[in-house]
Amino acid sequence: MSVILSVHGLRFAYPRGPEALRGVDLEIRAGEVFAVIGPNGAGKTTLFRVLTMFYRPSAGEVEYRFRTASDGSELGLRRRMAMVFQDPVLLNASVWENVAYGLFLREPLPGRLRVRLGHLARRLRLAVPPSKLEARVERALEEVGLSGFAGKHARALSRGEAQRVALARALAVEPELLLLDEPTANLDPPNVLLIEEVIRRANRRGATVLLASHNIGQVRRLADRAALLVEGRIVESGPVEELFRAPGSGSIREFVGEELLT
Amino acid sequence: MSSLVSAFSQAFSMIARLDPYLLSVVGVSLRVSGMALLISVPISAVFASLLGLGRFPGRNLLRTLVYTGMGVPSVIVGLVVLLLLSRSGPFGGLGLLWTPTAMVISQCVLVTPLITGVMLSALVAVDQAVSEAAHSLGASRLQRVWTVIREARFGFLTAVLAGFGRAISEVGSVLLVGGNIVFPGGVSYTRTLTTAIVVETRKGRFEAALALGIVLIAIVLSLNLLAGRLQRRGSW
Ligand SMILES: Nc1ncnc2c1ncn2[C@@H]1O[C@H](COP(=O)(O)OP(=O)(O)OP(=O)(O)O)[C@@H](O)[C@H]1O
């Protein structure tokens, strides 16, 4: 299997903070679901922020090997990824605007104007067929089970709905690498299952998924391989079924708890 | 109490019969303050964006200066502009003193720190996470900045309203640099609603002064109502 992301000796320290990443090595394979597990403050979110180029690493390197990397520029690479955050961060606008956001970023001006004109025309009761962009938004909303929510304001959503909108927004741009930072934290069981199903489908359609999670059950259900991050270092990694097989290594046992090993 | 009632009835009758003096005074107020806003708003938006989203040495000092400038008394602004435009001043040759242009200039100077300051605090209040989310979904630097500005759009609207309210209701600077001039036919050249109120009050015509005040408040109120509707619609 080809490698989509390879990370070597990655280090990062927050200004005036302790070193949050202390030499991380990782190889993510194209098409897999890779889980990063670890205690609070281990550096999972920080790792994702460096991988999405929100922060520059202080040492080490990340190599992106996307199939469709347009021009190899930083922006070109970034546009092959999308991230969903621990807490859904939605724009102060309708659900539709939120899901369309990433697509609009990539759409040249004429295309954007065409979509806006189409909206206007439909408001005047003219029959305008949906553009490609609109079709994608619609599909992404269907994907997360929120078809009827397009016109609703993002502020008027429950937490579970908001997280599903955030997921739809990431899926709409059809990323090669989907980074999910504890996407089901603080959600009720039905929403957790729903989101897991969406992740599975996105993965089946070709997205490589990097998942940070505290939920060992979820990692078992979704991930092919996993790594345990502790204090900014990967202390254990491998296929999920091996990683969680009893008796397990000391660090895994300590993090997961005896009873969860099989 | 009775003077308040009669002020209201006088205000309404002036409005109802489209009193030419009133119309010309309102016209000068709206034109001067409107023009001042038209110039100041884009400048303030650029300042606020640089100060709110840029990173450069001296930024915090500049922010403090802007916030301080928000409360500068209008007479002081008027005085400085007066000195600059007076015949012996550096821009005296332009012959702008006691013209509506001079009033526009001084109102611009007056409201720019206020509008910039309100826009700035709206930008600073946008969650840092919005910027990160924009980045993570593939926004370029400029798109990221634009996204944050869009998130602050209601604050920007508030800034414009505050600026207009301050401009149209200030007396000090328009009185000093405009000169409160009325043409012989009773049509205003540089007399605004506020300076007209001063004139009527000095003449002891309190009800006429109150009537003008009611018109002034009605203008500001209707603009705010309009803006409130825009904000509630929330679809932009
Ligand atoms: N913005 C920040 N500024 C300074 N230090 C930070 C910042 N964000 C995180 N840290 C520190 O970096 C370390 C790693 O934090 P990070 O958020 O990456 O952990 P995490 O594994 O995602 O934890 P959690 O499971 O709680 O989400 C912690 O010690 C944290 O205090």
Ligand SMILES: [Mg+2]
């Ligand atoms: Mg985290």
